[in-house]
Amino acid sequence: xxxxxxxxQIPGTYPFDGELARRGYALNKMCFSFNSANxxxxxxxxxxxxxxxYGLTEPQAAxxxxxNVLQLxxxxxxxxxxxxxxxxxxxxxxxIGAQQTGMSKEQFKAMLVAAGQ
Amino acid sequence: xxxxxxxxxxxxxxxxxxxxxxxxxxxxxxxxxxxxxxxVQRWLAEKKPDVVVILYNDHGLNFFLDxxxxxxxxxxxxxxNADEGWGIPTLPPFKGNVDLSWHIINHLVDKEFDITTCQExxxxxxxxxxxxxxxxxxxxxxxxxxxxxxxxxxxxxKPERVYALGRAVGEAIASWDSDQKVAVIASGGLSHQLEGxxxxxxxxxxxxxxxxxxxxxxEWATQFSNHELVExxxxxxxxxxxxxxxxxxxxxxxxxxVRKVHSHYHIPISNTAAGLxxxxxx
Numbered sequence: 163x164x165x166x167x168x169x170x171q172i173p174g175t176y177p178f179d180g181e182l183a184r185r186g187y188a189l190n191k192m193c194f195s196f197n198s199a200n201x202x203x204x205x206x207x208x209x210x211x212x213x214x215x216y217g218l219t220e221p222q223a224a225x226x227x228x229x230n231v232l233q234l235x236x237x238x239x240x241x242x243x244x245x246x247x248x249x250x251x252x253x254x255x256x257x258i259g260a261q262q263t264g265m266s267k268e269q270f271k272a273m274l275v276a277a278g279q
Numbered sequence: 280x281x282x283x284x285x286x287x288x289x290x291x292x293x294x295x296x297x298x299x300x301x302x303x304x305x306x307x308x309x310x311x312x313x314x315x316x317x318x319v320q321r322w323l324a325e326k327k328p329d330v331v332v333i334l335y336n337d338h339g340l341n342f343f344l345d346x347x348x349x350x351x352x353x354x355x356x357x358x359x360n361a362d363e364g365w366g367i368p369t370l371p372p373f374k375g376n377v378d379l380s381w382h383i384i385n386h387l388v389d390k391e392f393d394i395t396t397c398q399e400x401x402x403x404x405x406x407x408x409x410x411x412x413x414x415x416x417x418x419x420x421x422x423x424x425x426x427x428x429x430x431x432x433x434x435x436x437k438p439e440r441v442y443a444l445g446r447a448v449g450e451a452i453a454s455w456d457s458d459q460k461v462a463v464i465a466s467g468g469l470s471h472q473l474e475g476x477x478x479x480x481x482x483x484x485x486x487x488x489x490x491x492x493x494x495x496x497x498e499w500a501t502q503f504s505n506h507e508l509v510e511x512x513x514x515x516x517x518x519x520x521x522x523x524x525x526x527x528x529x530x531x532x533x534x535x536x537v538r539k540v541h542s543h544y545h546i547p548i549s550n551t552a553a554g555l556x557x558x559x560x561x
Contacts, residue, residue, distance in 0.1 A: 191343070277479075
């Protein structure tokens, strides 16, 4: 198999490849900027102006407004950079996991614990 | 020549840094994780490495998608941690070992690894957290050489390529003209997946098989493609590539065997299957 042939789909899994990296560049660049406390504060002061500054596409901006992780992924977001966005709102990985899987946070945490049994 | 004493593998999760900072090691959630570390700490206290080579993956602190090296080797006198945006405390600077950095760089390029060299490099929790887990008290007693392997943007380097890199790092350490003792640390994994409808995926059976393979059959994981490893271990479980490179670094010299000093496995820490292993080279 050559690299240009599509790999078999892994359900519910989206390896962050060149296609996603291209689609998500502006979104990920904005999220990368959230390493800086000043930038996080600037975003919170005026989210729309901050998104304009980074040139987010409309689907990216809509996904940011909705804080919808699956939409953010579809818009090319990478998990590591999106985590910096989630951190602004104090969301942890179980909040994010619960949202993506349609579970409550308690159900999601119970699923993790069960995997260790 | 320098002495390569062995290798260590540990998971990294940002929340661990918060737990250390808040002193939560004995709390019910954290105790089963932190209880894995004292035997390894004692082994390190006995062996007293002077330098560690740390194989890790950056999570968007030093590297962004504008420039994403597949393999990057640090060559700095000092490595600074910095705000990663998710609220964990920033750690004091760590001392580099520039002599070993350049010896490794020269050897890797000679072996046809087209690496990126970094005389300035911010190091994130993946690089710094193992040092706090292995040496929890006081100042860090070792200097370091960080080696970052891209697991952010696919295509990632193939498992057999990562294994070959690890071997070359081991050769470089073994041929370093120094009386210092060196350990190799892998930071990453084991199974976990942060994103998508499959978020929360864990695979205990595979993880335990992988950890066992490191003792007896170090090239076992190279039979899989990265795509297969993502399927078996989750999108971020692919960080086990660090462990593969660490083990490969020990498979050099006339006595390429290892003795397992200690291993530990606990699910979950955050969304991650937390693994720990210490291997002594003999």
